[in-house]
Amino acid sequence: MKNTVLVLSRLTTSALILLLVAVASYWILGLISPNYASNLSLTQYLIHVTSGDLGQSQFHHRANLQVIMQALPATFELVLVTSLLVIGLVIPLGLYTAIAPQHRLSRSIMAFSLIGISLPVFLTGSFMVYIFAVELNWLPTFGRGATTVIGDWHSGLLTASGWQHIMLPAATLSLALLPMFLRLLRAELLQVMHSNPVRLAQAMGITPWRIWLFYGLRNATLPMITMAGLQFGTLMAYTLVAESLFQWPGAGSLFMQAINRSDGTLVAAYLILVAFMFLMVSALADLAYGMFNPHLAAWRSQ
Amino acid sequence: MMSLFWPRYLTLLCLCILGTWASANTLRVAYDADPVSLDPYEQLSGGTIQLAHLLYDPLIRWTPQQDFEGRLATAWQRLDSRTIRFNLRQGVAFASGNPMTALDVKWSLQRAKTSPDFKGIFQPISQARVINAHTLDLITEQPYALLENMATQLFIMDSLYYQGFDDNQRAKDAVEKHGHSYASEHASGTGPYQVTQRQQGILLELKRRASYWDHASPGNVQRISLTPIHDSATRSAALLAGDLDLIAPVPPIDHYRINKHTDTQLFTRSSARLISLQMNQQARPELQDVRVRQAIVHAINNKGIASKIMRGFATPAGQQSPPGYVGHLNSLNPRYDLALAQKLMQQAGYGSGFRLSMIAPNNRYVNDAKIAQAVVIMLAKINIKVDLVTMPKAQYWKKYDQDSTDLMMLGWHSDTEDSANFSEMLAMCRNPDSGYGRYNGGHYCNPEVDRLVSASAKQTDLKKRTQMLQQVEQILYQDAAFVPLHWQHLAWGAHKGINIGEVLTVMNIPYLADLVVTQP
Numbered sequence: 064m065k066n067t068v069l070v071l072s073r074l075t076t077s078a079l080i081l082l083l084v085a086v087a088s089y090w091i092l093g094l095i096s097p098n099y100a101s102n103l104s105l106t107q108y109l110i111h112v113t114s115g116d117l118g119q120s121q122f123h124h125r126a127n128l129q130v131i132m133q134a135l136p137a138t139f140e141l142v143l144v145t146s147l148l149v150i151g152l153v154i155p156l157g158l159y160t161a162i163a164p165q166h167r168l169s170r171s172i173m174a175f176s177l178i179g180i181s182l183p184v185f186l187t188g189s190f191m192v193y194i195f196a197v198e199l200n201w202l203p204t205f206g207r208g209a210t211t212v213i214g215d216w217h218s219g220l221l222t223a224s225g226w227q228h229i230m231l232p233a234a235t236l237s238l239a240l241l242p243m244f245l246r247l248l249r250a251e252l253l254q255v256m257h258s259n260p261v262r263l264a265q266a267m268g269i270t271p272w273r274i275w276l277f278y279g280l281r282n283a284t285l286p287m288i289t290m291a292g293l294q295f296g297t298l299m300a301y302t303l304v305a306e307s308l309f310q311w312p313g314a315g316s317l318f319m320q321a322i323n324r325s326d327g328t329l330v331a332a333y334l335i336l337v338a339f340m341f342l343m344v345s346a347l348a349d350l351a352y353g354m355f356n357p358h359l360a361a362w363r364s365q
Numbered sequence: 366m367m368s369l370f371w372p373r374y375l376t377l378l379c380l381c382i383l384g385t386w387a388s389a390n391t392l393r394v395a396y397d398a399d400p401v402s403l404d405p406y407e408q409l410s411g412g413t414i415q416l417a418h419l420l421y422d423p424l425i426r427w428t429p430q431q432d433f434e435g436r437l438a439t440a441w442q443r444l445d446s447r448t449i450r451f452n453l454r455q456g457v458a459f460a461s462g463n464p465m466t467a468l469d470v471k472w473s474l475q476r477a478k479t480s481p482d483f484k485g486i487f488q489p490i491s492q493a494r495v496i497n498a499h500t501l502d503l504i505t506e507q508p509y510a511l512l513e514n515m516a517t518q519l520f521i522m523d524s525l526y527y528q529g530f531d532d533n534q535r536a537k538d539a540v541e542k543h544g545h546s547y548a549s550e551h552a553s554g555t556g557p558y559q560v561t562q563r564q565q566g567i568l569l570e571l572k573r574r575a576s577y578w579d580h581a582s583p584g585n586v587q588r589i590s591l592t593p594i595h596d597s598a599t600r601s602a603a604l605l606a607g608d609l610d611l612i613a614p615v616p617p618i619d620h621y622r623i624n625k626h627t628d629t630q631l632f633t634r635s636s637a638r639l640i641s642l643q644m645n646q647q648a649r650p651e652l653q654d655v656r657v658r659q660a661i662v663h664a665i666n667n668k669g670i671a672s673k674i675m676r677g678f679a680t681p682a683g684q685q686s687p688p689g690y691v692g693h694l695n696s697l698n699p700r701y702d703l704a705l706a707q708k709l710m711q712q713a714g715y716g717s718g719f720r721l722s723m724i725a726p727n728n729r730y731v732n733d734a735k736i737a738q739a740v741v742i743m744l745a746k747i748n749i750k751v752d753l754v755t756m757p758k759a760q761y762w763k764k765y766d767q768d769s770t771d772l773m774m775l776g777w778h779s780d781t782e783d784s785a786n787f788s789e790m791l792a793m794c795r796n797p798d799s800g801y802g803r804y805n806g807g808h809y810c811n812p813e814v815d816r817l818v819s820a821s822a823k824q825t826d827l828k829k830r831t832q833m834l835q836q837v838e839q840i841l842y843q844d845a846a847f848v849p850l851h852w853q854h855l856a857w858g859a860h861k862g863i864n865i866g867e868v869l870t871v872m873n874i875p876y877l878a879d880l881v882v883t884q885p
Contacts, residue, residue, distance in 0.1 A: 124545045189598060196606040204603040205594060310594045312567045320566060323595075323728070323757045 077342045084338040085112045088331035096121065096327030117332035122324045127332035131314055136216050137207060138302055138313030141236070144220075144229050145298065148237040149244060157248030157283075158275055164253065173249075176242035184304045188235040192308075195231060202231050205310035232309040236301055240294060247290055251283035258282075285356055292348025296341050391588040392863075392877065394611045395600050399566050399593035402549035405520040406540050409482035409780070414518075415874050419571060419589070421520040421554030424451055424470070425513060427782065427870050431689075433513055437465065437521055437555060446508035446825050451516070453499040457578045459523040461553040467501040472524035474503075480540040485800045486518055486780055489822075508823045510830060514781040523553035557582070557878035558589060568592055573878070584879040604629055604858045610882075611863055613873075614731065615856040617676040623858045632857045632866045635680055636873060637687045638778040639787065640730055642740065642848035643806030649721065649771050652807075656713040658845035663706035664747045665740055667699050671851045674735050679851035684838045685777075685787040687852045691827075692784025692834035697842045699849075703746060710747050718748025723772035725753065726761040730776045731853055737774060765806060773806045776853065782872065784834045788818045792841055809846040 089108045093100035099121065111118065117127040160169040179187065196204040208224035210217040219225030255261060256279060264274050299315075306315035314333065321329040396415075401408050405417035418426070424438040435441070438451040457465040471493040477483045478490075489509045494502040503512060527538040527548060537547040552560055555578065558571035569591040592609075594600045601619040603609045605626055615623060615631065624631040644652045644661060651657050671681040681699045686692035710716055721744075725737035734755040741751040751772065756764065765773055779786040794810035795802035801815075814837055821833040841847070855873050857865045862883045868876040 122543060124543075189602075192599070192602045192606075196608070197602050200606055204606045204608045205599050206592065206608075307596055308599060310592065310596070310599055312564075320595075325757075325760055325763075 073346070077346070080342060081335070081338060082109070085109055085335055088112075088334045091334065092327045092331040094327075095322075095325050095330055099327055112335060117335060118328040120321075120326055120329045120332075122321070122326040122329070127329050128336075130329065131317065131333060131336055133215075134312065134314045134317040136218065136313075137311060138306070138315060140218065140220055141229065141232055141302060141306070141311060141313060142298060144233040145236040145240070148233055149240050152237065152241060153244045153248055154280070157245055157252060158280070160245070160249045161252035161256065161279075162275065164249075173246075176245050179238040180242035184235060184239050184301050185308055187238050188232070188305060188308045191231050191235050191238075203228050204231070207312060232305045232311055235308075236298065236305050239301055240298060243294065244287060244290065247286060248283055251286055252279050255279050255282045281355070285352065288348050288352050288355065292345040295344040299337055299341070390586075391590055392586045392611060392880070392882065393590050393592070393609045394877075395592045395594040395603060395609050396613055397593065397595060397597065397600070399569070400591075401543070403552040403560065403563075404540065404546065404548040405522070406477045406480040406483050407542060407546070407549055409486075411778075411873055414872075416569075416591075417520050418556070418874055419558045419877060420552045420556040420560070421522065422556050423518065423520050424453075424516040426517050426876075427872065427874075429866075429868060429870050429876075431782075431871060433517070437470075438516070441513070441516075443512075444502065447506075448502050448504045449512050449516075450496070450500065450502050453501065454578065455499055457555050458576060459526065459553045459555055460559045460574060461523055461526045463523050463525045463553070465521060465523075465555050466498045467495040468498075469521050469524045470501050470519070471495055473522045474519060476522065476538055476540065477519065481542065483518070485803070486515060488800065490515065508825055510822060510825050510827075511781050511783055511785070514783060518780070521555060522548070526551075526553040557584070561588075566593060577878075579878070582879050583881050584877070585882055586877055586880050589877060601858065604860070607860070610860045611865060612858045613856070615858045617678045617731065617856075619858070620676070620678070620856065628861055630859055630861055632859060632869070633678070634855050634866070634869070634871070635687070636778070636853060636855045636871055637690065637782070638730075638776050638853045639682060639685055639687070640679075640733075640736070640774070640776045640850040640853055641682075641685075641791075642850065643773045643775050643791075644845075644847065645768070645771050645773065645807055647808040648769060651713075651715060651719055652771065654713050655844055656709045657715060660706045660709035660713065660747055661744065661749070662845045662848050663700055663702045663709065664749075665743050665848055665850070666701040666703075667848075667850045668701060670736055670739055674732050674739055675851065675853075678731070678854045678856065680854070681851045682849040684842055684849060685791070686784040686834070686838060690779070690782075690784045691831045692787075692838050694835050694838050697838060706747050716748070718750065720750045720752065721771040723751045723753045723774075724761065724764055724770045725755045725774040726758045727755040729758040729761065730774070733774060733776075736850065740772075765804075768806065775804060775806060777804070778872065784838070785818055785821050788814065788834075788837050788841075792837070792846055793818055807847055809841075809844070811840060811844065811846075814840055 085108070086105065089100065089105050119125065120127050120130050123130045156172055160172055163169050192204055195202045206228055207219045208228035209222040210219045210225060211221040219229060261274060261278055264278055302313065302315040303319060305311065306313050307319050310316070318330065318333045321333065396412060398412055400412040400416040401410070402413060403416070403420060405413060405421055407413065422436045424436060425433050425441065426436050428434045437454050437457065439454050440452045441449055443449050453465070453467055453470065459465060474487060474490065474493045478487050489505045489507065490503055491506040492504040494504060496502065503516070505512065529537055531537055531547040535547065539546045540548070557573055557577045557579065559574050560569065561572045562568065562570040571589040571591070573587045594603065597616045597619070600612045601615060601623065604612045604623065607628065620631055620633070623629045644658055646652045668681045671677065671679040680687070683699045684694060684697040710718070723737065723741070725733055727734040737753055737755055741753050744751050764770065775791070777787060777791060789801050790804050792805060792809060793801040793815050795805050795808060817833045817837050821830050824830040824833065857869065859865045863880065865875055865880065868879045
């Protein structure tokens with residue numbers, strides 16, 4: 064009963080947020096394409112949107128949903144590799160800086176992570192291009208490289224050239240997201256390490272590695288999941304910049320092009336779709352939280 | 366556990382990175398924007414015309430040295446003041462395999478005259494008369510001096526290929542702006558290349574046709590990949606990193622670096638694109654006073670803009686026609702004089718100034734928004750307060766056509782490589798029927814200018830014609846019909862061994878089919 068009420072209230076909130084986003088999109092549509100918006104009342108627009116019809120692109124002359132879905136795989140792969148990079152870096156770095164907080168290397172890592180969070184993405188991206196592409200000539204500067212077609216999905220992750228091309232944009236995005244997660248994980252780990260269960264484990268003589276990985280990391284992961292759900296929005300905003308900078312043919316550069324071409328319906332459709340994805344991701348984060356958190360699991364079984 | 370897996374994963378990545386990326390024989394080109402269509406008559410823009418020269422051939426074309434050169438026409442001669450006879454090249458086939466004949470020329474002209482963007486250019490031609498399969502006359506209503514210039518814009522399309530209807534039951538020969546028509550996605554021309562892959566806005570790949578008629582061309586570029594890269598810093602970085610072979614345009618800030626780099630070279634040349642400001646007399650009575658217009662022209666330091674904002678990458682202008690054009694007068698120079706400007710404002714009774722609105726694009730011309738900001742500051746010195754709004758070109762032209770702003774930036778490149786085109790489009794009285802004065806945002810209207818420009822079109826004595834067009838420039842100068850800023854230069858960045866300058870026309874069209882790439 065309690066669960067049903069919770070789920071229902073969650074659904075209502077989500078629907079309300081989507082409705083607000085749709086109203087805002089209609090307003091933006093009116094700013095970009097006033098002629099189009101004047102032929103379509105807000106109520107009509109909302110009816111279309113709720114029935115899943117996001118309209119036709121004024122430039123592409125195809126359904127907006129179809130246009131965006133075609134560009135989405137590129138963005139998805141970029142987001143995926145960025146997430147893998149962040150996870151792959153944040154766990155060892157977080158553990159190290161928490162285990163040896165006073166060490167010079169730890170201090171340098173924390174100081175360096177400040178750069179990532181304080182510099183805007185277009186600047187770190189430009190620096191990355193300058194160092195790794197122009198000066199060192201290790202990585203390509205733009206585009207997706209060779210892609211393999213699987214059904215409707217153009218994947219760049221199955222070719223060497225695809226991996227070379229994804230490295231710089233993904234590294235740029237991770238550099239912007241990493242510091243927040245690193246600081247959170249470090250703070251959580253430091254706190255967990257001083258908690259009673261960990262002290263007990265230490266007293267029992269369990270090996271330090273086991274304590275860090277299974278007792279420390281597992282407890283410190285919980286706030287990270289919430290954070291990941293929330294940071295999805297930031298990531299989507301950063302992809303706009305990174306995709307434009309690296310000429311990445313994804314949904315972000317599609318959105319930027321749509322603004323330049325005054326393609327109001329496509330802009331509005333993208334905004335609604337991103338809001339929808341954001342809600343989905345935060346719902347998924349909450350579900351994952353429930354799985355990882357023993358308290359919640361215990362509460363559910365009662 | 367992720368941490369244990371990580372090093373192996375990283376090694377794998379490094380191995381991938383060390384793999385080579387081969388792209389032999391392909392010329393990798395990046396422009397700032399994608400050509401919107403494969404149809405040469407859908408949109409009158411530089412990008413479309415550049416592409417049209419790769420997929421199609423015109424009857425004749427401009428050489429980089431500014432002469433005419435026969436393409437699909439082998440010879441042409443004036444029969445009288447209204448007629449030119451073209452002898453067409455024999456044994457030329459379209460990409461579809463259909464042979465090219467005089468009927469295709471006639472059909473292409475008729476089709477071009479249905480295009481909203483091109484009908485103005487071909488308006489003077491009243492008739493195309495087919496004599497036989499490879500001979501054809503173009504006849505104008507009135508005596509017309511610039512028939513050859515016009516023929517450089519006439520790209521010949523495959524009339525048989527575009528017959529009938531497509532899958533959506535639309536006529537294959539329809540010209541539709543941004544309509545994704547059949548012709549905008551399917552090309553059959555006689556040109557040197559054909560499309561092998563096209564993802565609009567992402568990539569366009571071309572392959573040289575084995576059966577291309579021009580065997581005399583020294584060009585050795587077999588494949589071309591065209592990538593639109595909107596961000597100019599990304600474009601420059603990609604050239605410097607060796608990911609691209611050829612880029613355009615190059616922003617002034619990157620000139621030094623590309624020129625200095627051991628693997629790349631910069632190619633610049635002056636062009637005929639005039640950047641100007643239109644002073645809207647219809648919107649503001651103040652601007653109807655010639656002293657106010659003169660004051661504005663004298664208050665704007667266009668030499669300073671050319672040297673500081675454009676970093677010397679522009680020639681400051683005092684008139685429409687750049688040097689080398691028939692209408693150009695050496696005596697009409699930039700006229701910055703702040704003291705005189707202030708005096709003129711006093712005389713006109715506007716010593717205390719007034720307020721003007723202004724619009725400028727921010728992604729159309731080199732440094733357009735910065736130039737506009739400089740103008741705002743310069744006009745403040747004669748007490749004119751300017752409310753400036755800059756916007757992307759997609760919104761800009763709609764706003765320009767609304768005609769409700771007081772000052773509007775406009776760049777113009779003569780469609781015919783001739784002085785008269787500037788005046789026809791920018792200085793003649795607005796006339797919706799004839800299309801003259803179409804972009805005359807200032808609503809400047811002087812019957813004497815109209816008379817001279819119209820007469821010059823019919824005048825086939827070139828000496829008299831030159832005098833007429835120079836007189837027009839003189840009148841526009843005295844009337845301060847518009848604010849001339851500068852003629853923008855062209856810049857291309859290329860890898861060493863790619864001498865783009867040898868195949869580039871002043872209209873900024875590279876004949877990539879004739880490009881000889883030498884491996885350094």
